[in-house]
Amino acid sequence: MKSLALEFSQPDLAQEDYASQTAVRIILALLAIRWIAGIAENFGIPAISEVSAIFMTGCLFLGFVQHMHLSAKSQTLVLGLLAWMFAAVLSVAANFVGNVDAVALLALLALYALFANAASYNVTSLAALPAVQTFLVAFIIVGTCLAVAQIATGSGFVEAGKFETQRAIGSDVHPVSFAIQMVAALIGLEVIRIKQRHAWSFGHLILIGLGMLALYLTFARTAWVMLALCTGLTLFLRASPLGRILMLAVIAVSGIVLGQLSGRFSDLTSLPFFFQNFSVSDAVFDYRYVDNSVSWRIVNWSLGFQQAIEQPWLGFGAGQSAASSHFQLEMHNIFLETFFEGGIIGLLAFLLVLSGVIRLHRCLPSTTPADRHARILANGFGLSLLLAVTFSTSFVDQLMSVLLYLLMLSATSVPAAADQPAASRSAAILAP
Numbered sequence: 001m002k003s004l005a006l007e008f009s010q011p012d013l014a015q016e017d018y019a020s021q022t023a024v025r026i027i028l029a030l031l032a033i034r035w036i037a038g039i040a041e042n043f044g045i046p047a048i049s050e051v052s053a054i055f056m057t058g059c060l061f062l063g064f065v066q067h068m069h070l071s072a073k074s075q076t077l078v079l080g081l082l083a084w085m086f087a088a089v090l091s092v093a094a095n096f097v098g099n100v101d102a103v104a105l106l107a108l109l110a111l112y113a114l115f116a117n118a119a120s121y122n123v124t125s126l127a128a129l130p131a132v133q134t135f136l137v138a139f140i141i142v143g144t145c146l147a148v149a150q151i152a153t154g155s156g157f158v159e160a161g162k163f164e165t166q167r168a169i170g171s172d173v174h175p176v177s178f179a180i181q182m183v184a185a186l187i188g189l190e191v192i193r194i195k196q197r198h199a200w201s202f203g204h205l206i207l208i209g210l211g212m213l214a215l216y217l218t219f220a221r222t223a224w225v226m227l228a229l230c231t232g233l234t235l236f237l238r239a240s241p242l243g244r245i246l247m248l249a250v251i252a253v254s255g256i257v258l259g260q261l262s263g264r265f266s267d268l269t270s271l272p273f274f275f276q277n278f279s280v281s282d283a284v285f286d287y288r289y290v291d292n293s294v295s296w297r298i299v300n301w302s303l304g305f306q307q308a309i310e311q312p313w314l315g316f317g318a319g320q321s322a323a324s325s326h327f328q329l330e331m332h333n334i335f336l337e338t339f340f341e342g343g344i345i346g347l348l349a350f351l352l353v354l355s356g357v358i359r360l361h362r363c364l365p366s367t368t369p370a371d372r373h374a375r376i377l378a379n380g381f382g383l384s385l386l387l388a389v390t391f392s393t394s395f396v397d398q399l400m401s402v403l404l405y406l407l408m409l410s411a412t413s414v415p416a417a418a419d420q421p422a423a424s425r426s427a428a429i430l431a432p
Helices: 002-042 048-067 075-095 100-122 126-153 175-195 202-218 221-238 241-261 263-276 293-308 334-362 369-391 399-412 422-430
Strands: none
Touching (some): 002 048, 002 100, 002 126, 002 399, 075 334, 100 334, 100 399, 126 399, 175 221, 175 369, 221 369, 293 334, 369 399
């Protein structure tokens, strides 16, 4: 009777696994449509990325309504995003805001909730990882080709006052956004290799080299620091005590040498002069003192906070940080941005979202060495991303960056494959 029961249960399990793999392919196809639409918009097709995002949201919503599956791992994150949407509606109503930015924020939060749930629920087995790997490989190759073409043709991003420097934007609209996406793709690719217990291959090294080339062409310090933090944290936590001491020494010396030799950090030498002439309690914008991105952010944060406490409970309205701030730019700090736009209620909702993200990280498996290795990489990226959105860049409206991050977390949540026999491992090392 036991064998008979097993015989009848196996087709159900196979059917369930097939349905899950099909769902993963559909999710990745929707993500690919949004990604390609963003590229097409860079070539002059207007509003296609917004249309594709709406289409993606609609398809994910229909899929959720059809099955009504809520992932246990992502439920706190989904609840936080719903609370954020509620706070956004309150702030919009209180400020009589009716512009496109407010609607766009609500749509983005809904898409993030649906995608986080769909990815967490369906990307649960090793069988789903090859499809995710294919998407990440395509993202790295296409993104690098676009970055090289943009620099070669002089069609890259040019900062005000730095017309001699071309920066690649790849498949996005800003170098920093694309660079963060490339770091997420590289970390995701490495996580999948670890989960599958594959050895380093020539093809894998080529992909990493392409991704590093794209990062270099963006000249995005934020992404460079993120990748360095991910790599350094992983090596540090996996090293012996003596190895950790040596690593700290190498990092300190490398940082000093890089700061002295690299022209990308020369503008920061004016920071001591800036701090001598700036007061947080009486912040004013003075072009004589603000001549780099760090000093600019400090002034922006100070002025933004002073403005935010004028409406502390419901803020200035969802999506209004750029339109309402003195600089007409986003806060470049996720905590200040949510407080500015949604007040204390919006900030509390974001903290719930953050706790949901932390829960996703805490749910990552760590039973085997491979799982622990992948978990350290994912946690390193999550920590570096939190630092980035706190000190460097705004992240809420970076759709592809958020979705790639959620996809990478879902891949990391898959338990690693069983260890390979020696013969199989040798064959993997020789594989292309």
